[in-house]
Amino acid sequence: MTTYPSCKFMECLQYAALKHRTQRRKDPQETPYVNHVINVSTILSVEACVTDEAVLMAALLHDVVEDTDATFSDVEQLFGPDVCGLVREVTDDKSLEKQERKRLQIVNGPKTSSRAKLIKLADKLDNLRDLLVNTPKGWTEERREQYFVWAKQVVDNLRGTNANLELKLDEIFRQRGLL
Template identity: 90%
Template structure:
């Protein structure tokens, strides 16, 4: 990848921003949700030293099918089969009950491609960093603690993918008494 974002990357960023434009995080400040997908892509680029533009673009789109009206067909038409395949690998099936989706994330983590695992690791890292400083509106401290425990189970099945991200996640787990 060049030292600057490609036009296609910028189109992807704009698409993600447009699709997530009305969404807010559940933190007390109701942060715009698009910040999360930008954070995930940035974590991959800056902290994990990933230069694979398709992975960085898929990170921007990792929640677009799950959380907006976008479809896999839309993603494939706009950004190609490779990026769509990565998005598909990291997308939960929202037709399933929440606990089943969480169980499947743990179970399926080890089966995904290395590139999808990178996105999953960066996603968990961003979510856990946020949870360290913010309790989502409506969450109890117990639910917050349970999220850390669950996320560690997912991360444990992603290990061996990127040492930088895993070290940063382990530091969070250590702080929470999970290591």
């Protein structure tokens, strides 16, 4: 049986595309940022076999409050409290220093719901796949390596969430000599 995305999912995809429309990744090709959130949702659906539409929608929106003018109120009004709650769980507090935000991802990861952990794992997987083949503009090799080390700490605190994602992440960590 073929399944199709719901109208709400497609509205969510369109909203993410609209909000991230002017943003670019830091890779040499300056990939449109929206590709990242689409990748995260696709990783969850295809590789982690997630069928929970709220999780897939929250994956599309996981950076929308953090990186655009969207608010939690906007997300809740448009996509409901369940999706908004997941987005809230995976959103960093941009009022904090970058190092503190990174530390909190390590510390708070285990305290989040299993659904939020799925989004975090897929987010790290997409970022690390990109980082394996691209050094972001303005990054040194040392900074790139530090990201892998930090991401492993985050992932280690999310283990037991999804074996498929964790195996794929471990392949990357093994390639980088972190396992």
